[in-house]
Amino acid sequence: MKVGFTVNGEAVSMEVEPRTTLADALREGLGLTGTHLGCEQGVCGACTILLDGRPIRACLMFAVQASGCSVTTVEGMAAEDGTLHPLQRAFCDQHGLQCGFCTPGMLMSALHLLHRETSPTRRRIREELSGNICRCTGYASIVDAVQAAAEEMAAGMDDAAPTEVTGGTT
Amino acid sequence: MTISTLPGDTPEEGGAVGTTVRRKEDGRLVTGHGRYVSDLRLPGMRQVAFLRSPYGHARLRRIDASAARTADGVDGVFTGDSAEIAAVGLRALSALPSYIETEQPVLARAKVRFAGEAVAAVVAGDRYQAEDAIELIDVDYEPLPATVCAWAEPEVPVHDEAPDNVLLQRTFEAGDVPETMAGAYLVLERELVTNRHAGNPMECRAGVALWDYADNRLTFWSGTQVPHLARNMLAELVGLPEGNVRVIAPDVGGGFGTKAVLYPEDVALCLMARAMRGVPLKWVEDRSEHLLAATHARDHRYLMRAGFAEDGRLLALEADVTCNVGAYSVYPWTAGIEPLMAGGLLTGPYRLGHYRCTVRGVATNTSPSGPYRGVARPASVFAMETVLDEAAHELGMDAVDIRRRNLITVGDVPYRMPTRLIDESGRYGECLDKVLDSIGYDGFRAEQARRREAGENPIGVGFACYNELTGLGRAAAAGPRMAFRTGHDACTVRINPDGRVTVLSGVTSQGQGLETTIAQVVADAVGVAYDDVDVRIGDTTESLWGFGAFSSRQAVIGGGAAHRAGEAVRGRVLALAAALFEVEEAKLKLEAGRVHIIGVRDELATLAELARVAYLESNRLPDGFEPGLEATRFYDPIRGAFAAGVQAAIVEVDRATGEMAILRWACVEDTGRVINPQIVHGQVAGAIVQGIGGALYEHLVYDEAGNLTTGTLMDYLMPTSAEIPELDIGHIEVPADNPLGVRGVGEGGTLGPNAVLAGAVADALGVRISRLPITPAVVWEAVQ
Numbered sequence: 016m017k018v019g020f021t022v023n024g025e026a027v028s029m030e031v032e033p034r035t036t037l038a039d040a041l042r043e044g045l046g047l048t049g050t051h052l053g054c055e056q057g058v059c060g061a062c063t064i065l066l067d068g069r070p071i072r073a074c075l076m077f078a079v080q081a082s083g084c085s086v087t088t089v090e091g092m093a094a095e096d097g098t099l100h101p102l103q104r105a106f107c108d109q110h111g112l113q114c115g116f117c118t119p120g121m122l123m124s125a126l127h128l129l130h131r132e133t134s135p136t137r138r139r140i141r142e143e144l145s146g147n148i149c150r151c152t153g154y155a156s157i158v159d160a161v162q163a164a165a166e167e168m169a170a171g172m173d174d175a176a177p178t179e180v181t182g183g184t185t
Numbered sequence: 186m187t188i189s190t191l192p193g194d195t196p197e198e199g200g201a202v203g204t205t206v207r208r209k210e211d212g213r214l215v216t217g218h219g220r221y222v223s224d225l226r227l228p229g230m231r232q233v234a235f236l237r238s239p240y241g242h243a244r245l246r247r248i249d250a251s252a253a254r255t256a257d258g259v260d261g262v263f264t265g266d267s268a269e270i271a272a273v274g275l276r277a278l279s280a281l282p283s284y285i286e287t288e289q290p291v292l293a294r295a296k297v298r299f300a301g302e303a304v305a306a307v308v309a310g311d312r313y314q315a316e317d318a319i320e321l322i323d324v325d326y327e328p329l330p331a332t333v334c335a336w337a338e339p340e341v342p343v344h345d346e347a348p349d350n351v352l353l354q355r356t357f358e359a360g361d362v363p364e365t366m367a368g369a370y371l372v373l374e375r376e377l378v379t380n381r382h383a384g385n386p387m388e389c390r391a392g393v394a395l396w397d398y399a400d401n402r403l404t405f406w407s408g409t410q411v412p413h414l415a416r417n418m419l420a421e422l423v424g425l426p427e428g429n430v431r432v433i434a435p436d437v438g439g440g441f442g443t444k445a446v447l448y449p450e451d452v453a454l455c456l457m458a459r460a461m462r463g464v465p466l467k468w469v470e471d472r473s474e475h476l477l478a479a480t481h482a483r484d485h486r487y488l489m490r491a492g493f494a495e496d497g498r499l500l501a502l503e504a505d506v507t508c509n510v511g512a513y514s515v516y517p518w519t520a521g522i523e524p525l526m527a528g529g530l531l532t533g534p535y536r537l538g539h540y541r542c543t544v545r546g547v548a549t550n551t552s553p554s555g556p557y558r559g560v561a562r563p564a565s566v567f568a569m570e571t572v573l574d575e576a577a578h579e580l581g582m583d584a585v586d587i588r589r590r591n592l593i594t595v596g597d598v599p600y601r602m603p604t605r606l607i608d609e610s611g612r613y614g615e616c617l618d619k620v621l622d623s624i625g626y627d628g629f630r631a632e633q634a635r636r637r638e639a640g641e642n643p644i645g646v647g648f649a650c651y652n653e654l655t656g657l658g659r660a661a662a663a664g665p666r667m668a669f670r671t672g673h674d675a676c677t678v679r680i681n682p683d684g685r686v687t688v689l690s691g692v693t694s695q696g697q698g699l700e701t702t703i704a705q706v707v708a709d710a711v712g713v714a715y716d717d718v719d720v721r722i723g724d725t726t727e728s729l730w731g732f733g734a735f736s737s738r739q740a741v742i743g744g745g746a747a748h749r750a751g752e753a754v755r756g757r758v759l760a761l762a763a764a765l766f767e768v769e770e771a772k773l774k775l776e777a778g779r780v781h782i783i784g785v786r787d788e789l790a791t792l793a794e795l796a797r798v799a800y801l802e803s804n805r806l807p808d809g810f811e812p813g814l815e816a817t818r819f820y821d822p823i824r825g826a827f828a829a830g831v832q833a834a835i836v837e838v839d840r841a842t843g844e845m846a847i848l849r850w851a852c853v854e855d856t857g858r859v860i861n862p863q864i865v866h867g868q869v870a871g872a873i874v875q876g877i878g879g880a881l882y883e884h885l886v887y888d889e890a891g892n893l894t895t896g897t898l899m900d901y902l903m904p905t906s907a908e909i910p911e912l913d914i915g916h917i918e919v920p921a922d923n924p925l926g927v928r929g930v931g932e933g934g935t936l937g938p939n940a941v942l943a944g945a946v947a948d949a950l951g952v953r954i955s956r957l958p959i960t961p962a963v964v965w966e967a968v969q
């Protein structure tokens with residue numbers, strides 16, 4: 016079947032089977048491999064994306080169900096010119112990631128939180144991110160990152176000029 | 186005790202080591218552009234799915250795959266009897282006299298030995314088609330009685346070669362236990378059982394195998410922690426020259442030991458690729474498969490008998506340790522990996538002269554046990570600390586005092602443990618002091634008593650003192666006399682013609698940030714800026730050699746090799762500069778990419794200028810100077826570096842529900858010299874949280890027929906941000922005896938939580954905790 020939706024602001028249309036999950040459509044169909052699959056059971060949160068602004072598990076949804084919707088994935092977080100979103104930068108600064116496998120899902124859940132609340136407490140952040148499992152960090156550094164990003168976003172963007180992250184090397 | 190260096194701090198005079206530089210990995214990982222095996226796409230690639238046994242133990246009477254072979258999109262179906270597959274078996278080797286060698290088939294043959302064992306594989310156009318076809322395979326199983334408990338008599342042995350299921354047994358012995366025990370003031374006997382759980386990295390296993398159509402070459406992309414070992418083993422198993430096998434571990438989504446194993450599925454992929462030359466075959470494991478068939482760990486029983494003097498001194502310890510090693514002797518580490526570690530380090534950081542410990546690895550119809558962060562010691566530390574807590578209780582001593590009485594001190598080191606390992610750390614007392622301070626132990630007992638009197642929810646404190654043996658060199662290498670001996674790693678440091686540095690390191694990373702730490706080490710060793718160093722890891726065609734990520738070894742060993750190679754290249758640069766400028770070499774130094782005469786501000790030349798000469802201007806090369814600027818060095822620390830560690834926590838228990846809240850958690854470890862404070866902190870924090878998961882939530886449970894009843898993440902509970910407390914992590918930095926002075930920090934954190942939490946609950950409620958995990962139900966029952 017044909018399905019059409021917007022991904023990170025761009026309209027896409029693709030041919031999928033009715034049973035193709037949204038996660039597989041993004042990863043295999045569109046090559047957007049930033050959305051990760053950690054369980055395909057709806058538990059780990061690695062596949063979290065925003066659908067019309069709300070976080071959903073892309074592994075639990077069929078691609079056809081996203082028809083006409085607007086999808087945001089981790090690939091759509093940074094600005095056009097590559098400037099990182101404050102959350103992405105804060106994850107780097109605070110060592111909010113190790114292997115990075117849970118990170119796209121964490122970023123999506125955190126983004127959704129910061130869209131709704133400008134200065135969540137640590138406890139709130141912990142609650143909101145409890146649908147995303149991280150096996151590496153022990154979480155405190157992720158909470159640090161979300162807090163730091165919230166502060167920066169609340170303080171206004173101007174005096175927090177984005178910095179480049181040293182790129183990958185291998 | 187938090188980290189004072191700010192992220193992104195520019196390295197000062199002292200250089201990059203010791204500072205929190207920006208991780209080189211993060212740019213791609215936070216933008217969704219990581220390169221995990223599961224992301225890899227190659228032209229013409231096909232997908233693989235495995236059919237797995239639904240029985241824990243059964244004879245395989247017949248497999249009919251004819252319907253699958255003609256199903257939509259299917260390119261091939263393989264079973265254990267397929268000629269390509271049947272030719273190869275995995276035999277983990279050990280020269281230990283008691284070791285019984287057994288074989289693990291690539292796909293099950295004749296019988297299945299655990300639920301989840303791969304029985305057949307389908308290659309198809311996509312994963313959906315492959316899974317459809319899997320369902321069309323008809324297997325006739327004849328169920329056999331399964332054994333899931335390692336300390337129960339087997340009805341039908343797992344392997345015919347081992348009728349009692351015992352694959353290995355060894356006794357460690359020092360001093361005279363019977364006589365000392367007879368003279369002890371107090372003799373305690375306890376049975377302690379730990380829970381089977383697993384590393385469970387967020388990225389499951391994944392592999393892509395490509396056998397070139399025309400050239401006899403195999404490329405295997407894999408989330409492996411041990412690419413060079415994997416290359417070596419694969420070459421031997423598939424019969425290719427080692428130079429024709431390339432293993433690539435790109436970004437890996439966590440490993441924790443689970444991926445330090447060469448699995449039958451890995452070998453199956455490569456063998457199927459040989460049968461389908463030119464076609465890349467990809468397998469991405471799903472979580473259900475992972476819980477069923479990736480390695481498990483920590484399913485142990487400790488029978489402890491400990492003799493104490495009246496003043497709390499531990500005089501003698503006798504132990505009998507049984508480890509459930511699962512259905513196969515894990516390749517290549519063998520069934521000895523957990524039992525031998527348990528027996529070798531059971532006595533922990535305590536002085537002890539009289540020790541007798543028999544350990545055994547027993548096969549059962551469960552997924553094979555393998556290395557998992559901390560290997561056996563989260564369990565053995567729990568056993569040891571529990572015994573100390575109870576002795577303190579019996580002797581009317583404080584839990585802290587009995588530990589102080591027995592801990593190895595700075596005055597004792599180098600201390601020869603009863604298993605002949607040499608502990609050279611000795612800073613346990615210092616770690617303990619800091620931990621007590623951090624949890625506020627001074628006021629704790631008064632508050633505990635007050636709550637008791639007021640009838641409020643009780644609180645308790647628990648402790649764990651442990652020694653993590655890290656960076657094992659050839660003389661200390663753990664393991665059951667395997668066919669290989671770990672100890673060294675290699676590193677190549679190359680200054681490119683433009684003066685920037687490329688490092689080809691034998692280390693691997695599954696999140697530990699090795700691209701970053703190796704770059705820090707090399708930047709300082711050569712004398713260039715951190716940003717001018719690029720590190721390539723995980724590809725066996727690029728780096729010369731590395732054993733991989735296990736035993737908290739890479740900072741010590743891979744770091745040591747990087748340091749040595751960096752220094753050697755710096756020497757070449759200085760020699761070149763000395764000859765070109767006719768200055769004595771000893772008067773020169775290389776700093777921030779510039780060569781100076783010591784004490785002179787202006788540079789003689791930049792590294793870029795010198796590199797240009799070395800590669801491109803042969804007319805300027807001094808006589809006899811070999812072109813190029815590169816060096817390769819190995820490093821082997823020979824022994825290991827012990828890392829002292831202490832953790833403690835205060836918990837509050839709800840008597841009515843059995844629920845527990847962690848109020849304080851502190852950990853102090855001797856990390857040696859720290860290369861990157863933020864990364865070290867992250868390693869310790871992550872390890873503690875995995876330990877907490879194992880102590881409180883994570884449990885792989887089999888029913889009597891050998892079915893895994895915790896086969897999804899809804900049944901196998903992993904800790905989330907909501908359960909995990911804030912941790913107070915500190916360290917002391919006593920340089921170890923290696924080029925960088927570092928100690929491994931990857932695993933130590935996992936060693937404490939079992940003991941800490943069991944001790945804390947016992948202290949709060951005055952009960953005994955003899956089994957893990959400590960679920961609310963366990964606590965509630967203990968209270969009744």
Ligand code: FES
Pocket residue numbers: 051052053054055056057058059060061062063072073074075
């Ligand atoms: S992959 Fe979707 S929740 Fe785990």
Ligand code: FES
Pocket residue numbers: 111112113114115116117118148149150151152387438439696
């Ligand atoms: S960073 Fe590895 S799972 Fe979160």
